Each structure stands twice: as structure tokens, then as C-alpha cells.
Amino acid sequence: MNRIASIRRTVRSLHSTASTINPDEIDFFSRLASQWWDPRGEFALLHRMNPVRVGFIRDKIIQTLDEDITPLDHLSPTRSARILDGMEALDIGCGGGLLAESLARLGARTTGVDASESNIKIAALHASADARLTTGINYRYGSAEEMVAEGKKFDLVCSMEVLEHVNNPRTFLTSCADLVKPGGHLFLSTISRTPLSYFLAIFMAEHALRLVRPGTHDYSKFVKPSELVEFFQHPDLAWISRTYGGIPIRKEAEIRGLIYNPLEGAWKTLPAGLSGTQCNYLFWARKPNLS
Amino acid sequence: MLCARPLLFRSACLSKSIPSRPFSKDSAAASYDVVIVGGGLSGLALAAAIGSLPLARELLNIALVDASDLTRKYNWNSDPHTYSSSVCSITNASREFLDSIGVWQHVEQSRTSPIESMQVWDGISNSRICFSNSDIDPGGSIFEMARLTENLNLHRALLHRLDEIPGRVELIDQVKVESITRSGTWPVVNLSGGRSLQTRLLIGADGFKSPVRSFAQIGSSGWAYPSHAVVGTLHHPSSNHPQHNTTAYQRFLPTGPIAFLPLTKEVSTVVWSTSVQLASILRSVHPDVLAHLINAAFRLPEVSIRYLHSILLERGADGITPESITEEIKFRENAHGIGPHSALYSSDVVSLGVGIPPIGSEAYPPLVHSVQAGSQASFPLKLSHADSYVGEGVGERTALVGDAAHTVHPLAGQGLNMGLEDARVLAQTIGEALSLGGDIGSYISLIPYHTARYAPNHAIISVIDKLHKLYSLTSPPAVWARSVGLEVLNELGPIKSALMGVAGSKTKQDMAEPLQHYGAAGWHAAATVVESLSGGIRTGKVVAGSLGGLVSSLVQNAAKNTRG
Numbered sequence A: 001m002n003r004i005a006s007i008r009r010t011v012r013s014l015h016s017t018a019s020t021i022n023p024d025e026i027d028f029f030s031r032l033a034s035q036w037w038d039p040r041g042e043f044a045l046l047h048r049m050n051p052v053r054v055g056f057i058r059d060k061i062i063q064t065l066d067e068d069i070t071p072l073d074h075l076s077p078t079r080s081a082r083i084l085d086g087m088e089a090l091d092i093g094c095g096g097g098l099l100a101e102s103l104a105r106l107g108a109r110t111t112g113v114d115a116s117e118s119n120i121k122i123a124a125l126h127a128s129a130d131a132r133l134t135t136g137i138n139y140r141y142g143s144a145e146e147m148v149a150e151g152k153k154f155d156l157v158c159s160m161e162v163l164e165h166v167n168n169p170r171t172f173l174t175s176c177a178d179l180v181k182p183g184g185h186l187f188l189s190t191i192s193r194t195p196l197s198y199f200l201a202i203f204m205a206e207h208a209l210r211l212v213r214p215g216t217h218d219y220s221k222f223v224k225p226s227e228l229v230e231f232f233q234h235p236d237l238a239w240i241s242r243t244y245g246g247i248p249i250r251k252e253a254e255i256r257g258l259i260y261n262p263l264e265g266a267w268k269t270l271p272a273g274l275s276g277t278q279c280n281y282l283f284w285a286r287k288p289n290l291s
Numbered sequence B: 001m002l003c004a005r006p007l008l009f010r011s012a013c014l015s016k017s018i019p020s021r022p023f024s025k026d027s028a029a030a031s032y033d034v035v036i037v038g039g040g041l042s043g044l045a046l047a048a049a050i051g052s053l054p055l056a057r058e059l060l061n062i063a064l065v066d067a068s069d070l071t072r073k074y075n076w077n078s079d080p081h082t083y084s085s086s087v088c089s090i091t092n093a094s095r096e097f098l099d100s101i102g103v104w105q106h107v108e109q110s111r112t113s114p115i116e117s118m119q120v121w122d123g124i125s126n127s128r129i130c131f132s133n134s135d136i137d138p139g140g141s142i143f144e145m146a147r148l149t150e151n152l153n154l155h156r157a158l159l160h161r162l163d164e165i166p167g168r169v170e171l172i173d174q175v176k177v178e179s180i181t182r183s184g185t186w187p188v189v190n191l192s193g194g195r196s197l198q199t200r201l202l203i204g205a206d207g208f209k210s211p212v213r214s215f216a217q218i219g220s221s222g223w224a225y226p227s228h229a230v231v232g233t234l235h236h237p238s239s240n241h242p243q244h245n246t247t248a249y250q251r252f253l254p255t256g257p258i259a260f261l262p263l264t265k266e267v268s269t270v271v272w273s274t275s276v277q278l279a280s281i282l283r284s285v286h287p288d289v290l291a292h293l294i295n296a297a298f299r300l301p302e303v304s305i306r307y308l309h310s311i312l313l314e315r316g317a318d319g320i321t322p323e324s325i326t327e328e329i330k331f332r333e334n335a336h337g338i339g340p341h342s343a344l345y346s347s348d349v350v351s352l353g354v355g356i357p358p359i360g361s362e363a364y365p366p367l368v369h370s371v372q373a374g375s376q377a378s379f380p381l382k383l384s385h386a387d388s389y390v391g392e393g394v395g396e397r398t399a400l401v402g403d404a405a406h407t408v409h410p411l412a413g414q415g416l417n418m419g420l421e422d423a424r425v426l427a428q429t430i431g432e433a434l435s436l437g438g439d440i441g442s443y444i445s446l447i448p449y450h451t452a453r454y455a456p457n458h459a460i461i462s463v464i465d466k467l468h469k470l471y472s473l474t475s476p477p478a479v480w481a482r483s484v485g486l487e488v489l490n491e492l493g494p495i496k497s498a499l500m501g502v503a504g505s506k507t508k509q510d511m512a513e514p515l516q517h518y519g520a521a522g523w524h525a526a527a528t529v530v531e532s533l534s535g536g537i538r539t540g541k542v543v544a545g546s547l548g549g550l551v552s553s554l555v556q557n558a559a560k561n562t563r564g
Ligand SMILES: Cc1cc2nc3c(=O)[nH]c(=O)nc-3n(C[C@H](O)[C@H](O)[C@H](O)COP(=O)(O)OP(=O)(O)OC[C@H]3O[C@@H](n4cnc5c(N)ncnc54)[C@H](O)[C@@H]3O)c2cc1C
Pocket: B037, B038, B039, B040, B041, B042, B043, B065, B066, B067, B068, B087, B088, B089, B090, B175, B176, B177, B178, B205, B206, B207, B208, B210, B211, B229, B231, B271, B379, B401, B402, B403, B404, B410, B412, B413, B414, B415, B416, B417, B418, B419
């Protein structure tokens, strides 16, 4: 059985958008998919960043699971190897599915949504090659706002490297927040608006080193960590009750700088806090439980 | 094709919580997350390490393929009077790793021997370097420098450990990997007998000729040394040797090093690296002839060793009897004025085993009485290093460990230890990828393994090769330089302890420190020293008598490297 036929069949068997892929397009999109997923290709930086982002998600989830445990829970059997087992996750701006696949492998029933139809096709094709994934992962072409309108809620909402690209960050963040179940988690990663981020993310990465395509970023859209904290501290949301020197308390939200070492070709997270958040950073906040 | 379900799962596998359906729906091959090609010591250690990962039980489906009969190794019945001549020295770091994955407990301890000190000397100048545990631990809390074990003892232990991890590692032995192909993104291993295994991650632990490395189109550079290593099991009963046979001895002859490695109080192993022609004779001479030659090789001046070699080459293995070689050795001893009261005397082994040993005997290994029948063997020696330990592009979803990734001269006893460290780090890398929801076969998941292991292995490979080259030289400036070098090295506590750090010795307070870093620094320091020595020979600086300069640059280099 040749490869295209098998992809066609698997694609047809996928529940969502992937099934709308025209068979004639499959060749085209599988080529795009292999470019998108080439760890040394155009998205190399993103590929290298993914394990670090998932590490942040994993550590925060484990930490909150540990903190949520009531004394009686200690008697329950040990946690599954898949730490996101039983959770519903949403990845907004899923691209080719890098993060979504990781979330699915960690056990979450995962939905990836992207405003680019081509990204969704790439992601669906890539996941369809791995039969272990297709049951736990579901891709759709669309926007966060559409999902809000449908009243969808998730235990885990992620949106990585998206915020700095949207036109109306306030509306976007409101939608993200709305999609999180009470007690659920929101993970963001983005770029701050500082002279350093201009230098690194635009001058160096786009122009001098050509790590990413020129024009990828627009400096004015970058969001500072303090602006995120303010947003989630506003009484409308009140996810963050108080801050100390601009830093939220650990059970409510966390900010971590993310730096790239070009010599090692590796990303690293910095300790929680504002240091090192002048360029790329990760943000986590937890929606308060209904009480 | 109607049914694409996996075939051939061992019953134990069926009880696993892993869905055993293939990743790719169009394949008739059974699907695994990890297929290891090669059931040598590196491959089995890797299987045990992955199998021992807490996440592996739920998440991974592992198979290991080997051409040999693993059941025979599993059932190896160690006769208390005979010992295998295939041995390895296991560093403390390796032993700790084997312990942590539940393997060391299965090693028959009475057939292993601690190495508490090492004596290494120059075949021409006799300049000597002594390593001992007291060097790095005057307080005495140190364990041992290394542990010698028969490969079979370790092989059996690994297989017994794997047996304890039910259903997690499927062993497929006595089959050859005939070809490796790809189905979509997945490598497919095609076995003799027609079975095919499709896998997410394909590991080459398949030795020097690595079919996995060829499949992944990973280049490899290196060369064959113009020498082979002859091994044999040595018996030296009722020895009156001053040591308890816990010292390893190595003499660097211009033809290659000869090493004496203790296995029990009365049994040791020889690893004698020498020219290919000589090795083929030593491998097939009468065992008693070999015993005499070994005793002489550690004791007689180099000029006489050369003479004995010329006799061997002239007459061949069949042209030499135990009597004739004894005569020759006696003749050489007389010529050098070596009498029965000298530690260098060896021609009358039987009468030497009793009474008070001559002064200085501890500088030489116990006198060998006999070489165990059938234990003589020889191995070609080579240096090789793969260009990468992780495949990409056409080679995606592959990784190499052990001799498939690198081979070194056995003079430093590091080959297996490097392979075990590869196994430890690769298993750790896989564990980390699992905990991050990564695709364990992806380049991104595997690259930390390459990054962690490549440079340290490269440092070891280069220092071993430089040592080998340096000691093959016979010109007076070279001998002089390396003799000074050895003596300087002897004084350099930091380098020595670092060298022994990689040899696995460490004090209790070092326990908390990551050993590999400690070791790597030592190898870098050692490489610099050796480099300085070779450099001195090339430029003739040494002959000009700039001893002060050489010594101070050695010390500076050493200090720089051990600090940095
Ligand atoms: C004389 C000598 C002394 C040594 N002393 C020491 C020492 O003191 N300390 C030390 O650390 N190291 C020492 N070494 C090195 C050490 O022995 C090796 O580095 C180590 O054994 C390599 O193990 P491995 O598992 O990587 O490879 P191998 O032992 O070569 O295993 C490869 C396996 O792959 C299998 N295989 C290959 N191709 C196929 C195929 N197509 N299909 C199926 N199966 C296949 C083979 O059957 C074999 O079992 C010494 C080596 C020599 C020669």
C-alpha cells in the first residue's frame, strides 16, 4: 500500500478539519508538513523551545497537583505516567502541532486551533502518521473567539508565541481566560517590549542572524510581563489577588524569563520572577475555583 | 492486506498497559517504541536502563535483537576453576550506574576483583607512574579504583536483571538484522527468518561494524592500529607476591602495551597489544610458552624483549617449545646479570613461588605459572569515532551507543565504560523526553544525548590515541620526554585524581558531584599534558634541555585545566 493512499485514508478518518483536505492537496501539504517539522529548518528555534515550554507546563501542573492534594488523597494510587491524563487541553495558535502533540502524549485530550488553514492541515497530516496520537488530538481551523462563542471550556489553555502577533491583545486575552475552566490553567509565552527585545528578537534574529524571517515580529505588539500581571489582577478577572514588587504569588501566577543560548543552540528558563524577562518569557496563571 | 495488527508479541507483552497497535496503519510489522540492535554489554545495559525508567513501564514497548545465543549467556555456569579471558575493568562510575539500574546485584562478586593500585611504566626508560587510591584519598574513605570482571559475568547479570523487568523488554536472539528500511517516518528492522520490527526509535548498539550506523548514513572516522591484542587467563597459584593481587600492571613496549589485570588472588588476565604478526604467534603458541613470554615481557630490558620477538617471528608458533623459550630467557637474564635474587628473574617460575620474595617484587606482577588452556585469543584494535550519535534526515529516529559510536585502544580500559556512560545518558534523555511528552525518536528529543556525550568521548579518544602514539616512539628524545612527562605526571595530584576520577574513583564527598564532569576535566588536562610532550618531541625543545620550561608548562596547563 503506498504512502499517499494510506495518508488519504487516515486523513479521511480524522474527525475534524483534516477531513476537509482535498486529496489533491495532500502531496503539497505533506511537503509543507515535513518542512514545518524539520528540526533544522525554518522553525528550528521553535522546535528547540518546545521541550522548555512543556517543561514549564509539566512543572506547574505537578506543583499544583501536589498542592491540591488533600491528606486523604495520599492514600490514592500513584499518579499516572501521563501527567495530563484526564485533562482537556486547548492550544490556541497551534501551528504545525508541536505543542499539541506533546500535550496529547502527556495524556490530555487535546484540541489545536489555528487561524491558518494550512497550519491545521500540516498539523493534522503530521499527527495522522502516528496512530498513537490520533485518538487524543483534534485540530480545527478557527479562532479562540469562535470557541468562546460555542461555550467551550478546558482544564488547560495554552497559547505560545501568539500574543505578540494579535491585533487586539485585550480581546484575545479575554477569550483565552474565558476558555479556562475554574481551577484550570492558562499558559502563555510571548516577547516583552524592551530595547533588548528589539535588539534580540528583531535586529539579531530577523536581520543579523536570519534565525527567523524578517517581518515575523512587530515591536509595537510586544507585551510586557507587567501588563499581563495587571490584566489578570484587574477586578474583572481577579486571577491575581496581590503582587509583591510586581511579582504575583506563586499559587496564582508565575513569570519566567526564557533565554536562548546560540552557542549551545538551547533555550533555558530562568528562575521565577522578573529577572531575565526583557525578551522571551513564559507566563502561567490559574483561574480561581468557584467558591 | 486485511489485517495490520502487530504479530508476534510475547505473551508477557500482552499484559502490558500499552496499546500494541502499530503507529502506522499500513504496516504488517510489529511496532515498538524502541528497538535496540545489539545485545552486547552496551545494548543490554541500555535496555536495562530504559526498562528501569519509572515512566517506561506504562509508556514504552522495547525490543532488543542480537545475533548471538543470549540464553547460553543467561545460563552461563561459572566453573570455579576456569575463567574467561574476555574481561573489562569497570570504573566506579560505571559500577554505580549498574547498581542504580539493578544489575550489579546480579554480578557474581567472588569472580570480580578490585583494582586498588596501578603501576604503569615505560618499556625503555623504566620511568614509572603509580596510581593508588591513597593518592586521592589520604583519609582512606575511598573505595577502589576500578573493578575487574569477566564480560560473561556482566552479560549474565544484565540478562538476569532484564528478566526481572517482565514484559518490558522483548529479547529476540539468534537472528541477524538483514536489512533496515523505512515505512513512512518509521525505521523497520528486517530480521533473518522474515520477521520485521517497526520502531519509533532505533538504537545501534551493534558494535564496530554497526548496521544501524550504515542505515543512518552516519559517517565515522578513524583507523585500524597496526596491532592486535592477545588475551589469556593467567594462573599464579600459591604466590608469595607481596601484593594481594589487587594491583594492575602495564608496561609500554614499543610494540604496544602489555597489561596484567587481577581477577582473583591467584588468577589474572593479560591484555597484550602487539604487532599483528607477533599477535598471531602469541595467540597460538603453547600456553606454557606464553606464560614464560609474559613473565619476561614485564621484566627483561627492552633489547631482550626485542630479541625474543625476533626468535618468535623467525620460528613461528610451532617452532618454539616451553623448554626452548626458557633457555632463551635464561640466556638473556645471564647477559643482563639478572640472578635468582632479582625481582627481574623469571626463568625458574616454580622455585620462585616460595620463600622470601626478592626486593622490589611488588613493582612487577606475580609470576605466571600457566595460561589456562583455550583462553588465548586475539582482537584487532582500532580507533573510530562516528560523526554524530544521533541520525538526522535519512537517518532520523536513530541513535548510536558503545562501540557502534566509538572504539578505542584498550590500553586505558575505557571502551566499555564509555559505552555504559552512553547508555546511562541516553536512557536519561529518553526519560526526560517522555516526561515532556516528546516523541522519543525525534531529533529534538535525542540531541541532548549527543551534546552530553560527544565532547567527553572525544577527549578520551584523543588522549588514549596520543598516549599510544607517544609510547610507540623509540627515539631517545621521545623516550626522555615521556619519562620526564610520566614523572611529572606522577607528581601532579590534581591530574592524577582527575584521571582516576574518570577511572571511577572518588571520595565520599565527591559523591554529590556529577562524575562525568569531574572525569572530563581530567581527560582534558591529560590530553594537554600529552600534547605538550608530543609537541616537545616535534620541535626538539626537549633535546635542547629546557626541562624547566617543559615542567612548568605542564604544571601550568594542568593547573589551568583542573581549575577551569
Ligand atoms: C582485548 C580487549 C580488552 C578490553 N578491555 C576493556 C576494559 O578493560 N574496560 C573497558 O571499559 N573496555 C574494554 N574493552 C572494550 C570493550 O570490550 C568494548 O568496548 C565493549 O565490549 C563494546 O560493547 P558493545 O556492546 O558496544 O559492542 P559489542 O560487544 O561489539 O556488541 C555488538 C553486538 O551487536 C550484535 N550485532 C552486530 N551486528 C548485528 C546484526 N546485523 N544482527 C544482529 N546482531 C548484531 C553482535 O552480535 C554483538 O552482540 C576491551 C576490548 C578488547 C578488545
